[in-house]
Amino acid sequence: xxxxxxxxxxxxxxxxxxxxxxxxxxxxxxxxxxxxxxxxxxxxxxxxxxxxxxxxxxxxxxxxxxxxxxxxxxxxxxxxxxxxxxxxxxxxxxxxxxxxxxxxxxxxxxxxxxxxxxxxxxxxxxxxxxxxxxxxxxxxxxxxxxxxxxxxxxxxxxxxxxxxxxxxxxxxxxxxxxxxxxxxxxxxxxxxxxxxxxxxxxxxxxxxxxxxxxxxxxxxxxxxxxxxxxxxxxxxxxxxxxxxxxxxxxxxxxxxxxxxxxxxxxxxxxxxxxxxxxxxxxxxxxxxxxxxxxxxxxxxxxxxxxxxxxxxxxxxxxxxxxxxxxxxxxxxxxxxxxxxxxxxxxxxxxxxxxxxxxxxxxxxxxxxxxxxxxxxxxxxxxxxxxxxxxxxxxxxxxxxxx
Amino acid sequence: xxxxxxxxxxxxxxxxxxxxxxxxxxxxxxxxxxxxxxxxxxxxxxxxxxxxxxxxxxxxxxxxxxxxxxxxxxxxxxxxxxxxxxxxxxxxxxxxxxxxxxxxxxxxxxxxxxxxxxxxxxxxxxxxxxxxxxxxxxxxxxxxxxxxxxxxxxxxxxxxxxxxxxxxxxxxxxxxxxxxxxxxxxxxxxxxxxxxxxxxxxxxxxxxxxxxxxxxxxxxxxxxxxxxxxxxxxxxxxxxxxxxxxxxxxxxxxxxx
Numbered sequence: 001x002x003x004x005x006x007x008x009x010x011x012x013x014x015x016x017x018x019x020x021x022x023x024x025x026x027x028x029x030x031x032x033x034x035x036x037x038x039x040x041x042x043x044x045x046x047x048x049x050x051x052x053x054x055x056x057x058x059x060x061x062x063x064x065x066x067x068x069x070x071x072x073x074x075x076x077x078x079x080x081x082x083x084x085x086x087x088x089x090x091x092x093x094x095x096x097x098x099x100x101x102x103x104x105x106x107x108x109x110x111x112x113x114x115x116x117x118x119x120x121x122x123x124x125x126x127x128x129x130x131x132x133x134x135x136x137x138x139x140x141x142x143x144x145x146x147x148x149x150x151x152x153x154x155x156x157x158x159x160x161x162x163x164x165x166x167x168x169x170x171x172x173x174x175x176x177x178x179x180x181x182x183x184x185x186x187x188x189x190x191x192x193x194x195x196x197x198x199x200x201x202x203x204x205x206x207x208x209x210x211x212x213x214x215x216x217x218x219x220x221x222x223x224x225x226x227x228x229x230x231x232x233x234x235x236x237x238x239x240x241x242x243x244x245x246x247x248x249x250x251x252x253x254x255x256x257x258x259x260x261x262x263x264x265x266x267x268x269x270x271x272x273x274x275x276x277x278x279x280x281x282x283x284x285x286x287x288x289x290x291x292x293x294x295x296x297x298x299x300x301x302x303x304x305x306x307x308x309x310x311x312x313x314x315x316x317x318x319x320x321x322x323x324x325x326x327x328x329x330x331x332x333x334x335x336x337x338x339x340x341x342x343x344x345x346x347x348x349x350x351x352x353x354x355x356x357x358x359x360x361x362x363x364x365x366x367x368x369x370x371x372x373x374x375x376x377x378x379x380x381x382x383x384x385x386x387x388x389x390x391x392x393x394x395x396x397x398x399x400x401x402x
Numbered sequence: 403x404x405x406x407x408x409x410x411x412x413x414x415x416x417x418x419x420x421x422x423x424x425x426x427x428x429x430x431x432x433x434x435x436x437x438x439x440x441x442x443x444x445x446x447x448x449x450x451x452x453x454x455x456x457x458x459x460x461x462x463x464x465x466x467x468x469x470x471x472x473x474x475x476x477x478x479x480x481x482x483x484x485x486x487x488x489x490x491x492x493x494x495x496x497x498x499x500x501x502x503x504x505x506x507x508x509x510x511x512x513x514x515x516x517x518x519x520x521x522x523x524x525x526x527x528x529x530x531x532x533x534x535x536x537x538x539x540x541x542x543x544x545x546x547x548x549x550x551x552x553x554x555x556x557x558x559x560x561x562x563x564x565x566x567x568x569x570x571x572x573x574x575x576x577x578x579x580x581x582x583x584x585x586x587x588x589x590x591x592x593x594x595x596x597x598x599x600x601x602x603x604x605x606x607x608x609x610x611x612x613x614x615x616x617x618x619x620x621x622x623x624x625x626x627x628x629x630x631x632x633x634x635x636x637x638x639x640x641x642x643x644x645x646x647x648x649x650x651x652x653x654x655x656x657x658x659x
Contacts, residue, residue, distance in 0.1 A: 034487060034490065036487075067659075072642070073656070073657075076659075078659055102656070102659075104652075104653075104656060106645075106647050107647055109652055109656065116514045117514060118513055118514040118515045118516075120515075121517070121518075143513050154652055156647060156650055156652055158646070162650070162651065162652060212651070214505075214518070219518045257518055259518045259519070259520055261503070261520065261522050262520045262522040262523070263520070264518070264519075264520065289520060289522070289523065291522060291523035291525075291526050292523060292525050292526035292527075292570070295525075295570075296527075297526050297527040297530065299523065299526065332526060332527050332529070332530055333530050334453050334455070334461050334530040335530075336488075336489065336529075336530070361486060361488060364461060364462070364485075364486050364487075365486065365487055365488075367488045399488065401486075401487035401488055402487075
């Protein structure tokens with residue numbers, strides 16, 4: 001109910017602004033509407049570890065987008081909605097990914113509403129990226145995000161780089177798989193079971209700042225977030241019960257990329273402080289692309305990253321001392337065919353996760369994608385991953401764009 | 403004997419002189435063409451790219467290109483894809499440099515990520531077309547060495563050899579029109595084995611602001627694969643008065659959102 005009221009406030013602000021803008025003379029408004037329909041099928045080929053879990057997950061998703069821009073594109077309203085229907089009741093969900101008003105003028109930009117912001121440079125783990133809550137039921141790689149209510153002010157300077165200031169008035173909880181869903185713990189976690197450290201609960205007023213600059217071949221970002229963390233903190237008691245809550249955290253992040261010839265050298269690291277937990281985590285690696293190998297556009301990139309997390313087995317993503325290796329193959333053909341294959345392996349145990357993502361366009365408005373995640377020899381001592389050891393899956397999806 | 407040596411020297415110096423003249427004249431023409439196009443400040447143009455394979459099947463891409471002229475260094479450009487729809491919003495920001503590698507960033511709208519990418523891949527095709535990245539990047543005088551070949555009426559034919567060893571070409575044969583502000587009429591591209599790879603023809607020229615010639619149609623034919631790409635430019639806008647602030651990573655995200 002509370003989140004709904006935010007939507008209405010933003011909607012009103014947006015409409016107000018549109019009317020105001022239209023009153024001014026000679027301000028042509030460009031409207032743009034897009035729609036994506038997706039059919040998806042996920043198949044988990046191993047017998048489920050827990051009761052009630054299903055193997056087959058046919059699913060449908062719809063994603064409408066609307067944009068109105070005026071003032072030569074320096075002012076706009078952007079909307080992106082999302083709805084998915086799935087076998088798992090918790091994966092059946094809707095979200096307003098984006099609904100914001102934007103105004104840009106010379107060296108500043110202002111955004112108000114629900115928006116998505118991405119920070120970082122690494123491929124295998126996105127440590128620094130903290131503004132949006134992860135839509136955890138939507139994808140395994142954590143790249144799908146929930147719309148975050150914010151006021152964002154960006155100040156661009158020529159000599160000192162770009163400064164971003166965020167005011168984040170509302171926290172959104174992470175959704176976990178329901179009882180029919182895979183990739184869950186033995187106990188089904190309802191997102192409402194998780195509490196907040198802050199007495200203001202989801203209405204704790206959070207802030208973040210980021211500085212981003214580039215010099216020659218260096219791209220650097222330094223950020224600080226103070227507020228309710230996006231990752232819940234899990235505390236396992238002796239009886240096997242899980243106590244989980246969202247702590248108030250300070251998180252400082254660094255992201256650095258050096259782009260030299262066909263080499264991309266990458267580093268992301270964070271230090272997170274909360275009353276219940278302090279830790280350091282990093283991911284460092286490189287990407288090298290052999291381009292136009294056959295004289296026909298074939299690019300083969302090789303990726304390697306080292307992942308470290310001081311939380312050890314409590315790291316929610318289970319990447320405490322691991323190596324990621326992978327290859328990105330782009331055919332650069334008219335169908336934009338591309339393949340990403342990789343694996344993450346634990347340096348201290350047998351645990352390995354293999355992954356494959358491939359996509360291709362058909363005609364002018366269809367795309368098909370294949371994804372596979374294989375959990376291989378998951379160590380029984382993996383506190384979190386051991387619950388997913390029977391959850392290897394294949395996913396195929398077909399999208400139509402209107 | 404002495405006369406023979408002298409005569410030999412004379413012949414040699416004439417050859418060197420002619421060679422130097424050919425190089426100098428080639429460079430002069432390239433500089434004149436560059437000069438003729440100076441002062442446009444900024445432009446915005448819509449681009450329809452039609453890709454045709456050897457069986458005649460076609461596919462289209464729609465893009466918007468914004469360009470900001472720089473005098474001391476190479477131009478800045480921002481390209482946004484509007485179609486196919488699955489890549490709508492994908493955008494690139496490029497700072498070309500007269501000397502050394504260009505700086506380039508890619509915006510991926512689905513995850514809102516800006517990624518600095520290597521500009522090392524010059525010879526690869528741009529989005530599956532017959533245009534290589536280097537064919538579409540800002541043409542700076544410093545990027546080639548020159549040799550004037552011949553004059554045919556108002557047409558001047560110059561050989562251009564790329565300075566960068568990563569270029570996909572040994573040479574380009576460029577036809578300039580000296581009566582029309584040294585605009586380019588045709589370019590022939592020779593691959594690394596020095597055989598004719600592609601021919602690019604410029605047509606539908608239009609004069610903007612009484613000074614700047616812009617071809618509204620570019621037709622690239624690949625003689626080795628028999629594939630073709632046609633670029634159709636429309637709605638050239640030289641009045642937008644774009645500035646450096648319109649060519650930042652913040653502007654890149656804004657353009658592709």
